[in-house]
């Protein structure tokens with residue numbers, strides 16, 4: 001969804017304990033992210049691969065001793081803001097999240113990022129699906145920063161040149177136009193030479209179920225006046 005753009009309507013009982021848990025969850029995700037990268041790149045032989053596989057299987061069982069049945073949805077973080085920790089682009093708990101870290105700028109957001117071997121499409125290049133996913137997330141975050149958390153209705157991506165793995169890339173997203181619950185956004189990914197590798201135009205729409213639950217946007221910070229009788233945002237449709 002967003003990287004903490006929205007204030008949660010639910011109070012946090014023990015923010016300090018939750019912050020410590022979040023730190024541990026983030027550490028695990030980073031460690032597993034290194035495991036994913038190492039799994040892709042290792043040239044170890046069969047005995048070592050068999051040994052590591054057995055150890056990973058044991059660790060998986062340990063984690064699943066206490067695990068949620070289904071997906072995480074949207075949760076309240078220790079800082080009292082809503083986050084989707086499983087988001088594959090920026091989720092703190094997701095090992096494959098690059099992660100994308102957004103900075104506000106005039107009219108939108110900017111994100112610097114770099115993708116490694118696990119994201120390879122054409123040799124040495126970022127897979128086109130991940131290029132689109134980065135644009136989707138950055139443009140979607142720009143829309144959310146406007147105070148309106150929309151779902152992608154369309155994302156028209158143009159691939160201008162290869163987006164290289166292992167390079168420092170910048171993705172910018174901005175709002176071009178807002179029409180009621182529809183937010184039109186555009187953005188691009190730029191390589192270290194300043195060349196645009198891919199660009200996109202997107203429409204984000206606040207879905208009907210969210211319009212009812214969110215109530216009325218009260219400002220650009222993503223604060224909402226809930227409708228009468230509502231206590232907050234439903235985590236799932």
Ligand SMILES: CCCCCCCCCCCC(=O)SCCNC(=O)CCNC(=O)[C@H](O)C(C)(C)COP(=O)(O)OP(=O)(O)OC[C@H]1O[C@@H](n2cnc3c(N)ncnc32)[C@H](O)[C@@H]1OP(=O)(O)O
Nearest residue numbers: 001136137140149150151152153154205206207208210233
């Ligand atoms: C707490 C929040 C969490 C929010 C959580 C945010 C998570 C963001 C995650 C990153 C982004 C994603 O990956 S999002 C995941 C990928 N996207 C999705 O799964 C979306 C799937 N599609 C949908 O759910 C739906 O089609 C919506 C929400 C896009 C629209 O449905 P709706 O809510 O019923 O809206 P509806 O009344 O039909 O349409 C509203 C207006 O938009 C127009 N419209 C509808 N679709 C289109 C379209 N494709 N192209 C042009 N225009 C369109 C209609 O003509 C209408 O215009 P008018 O008559 O008013 O003029």
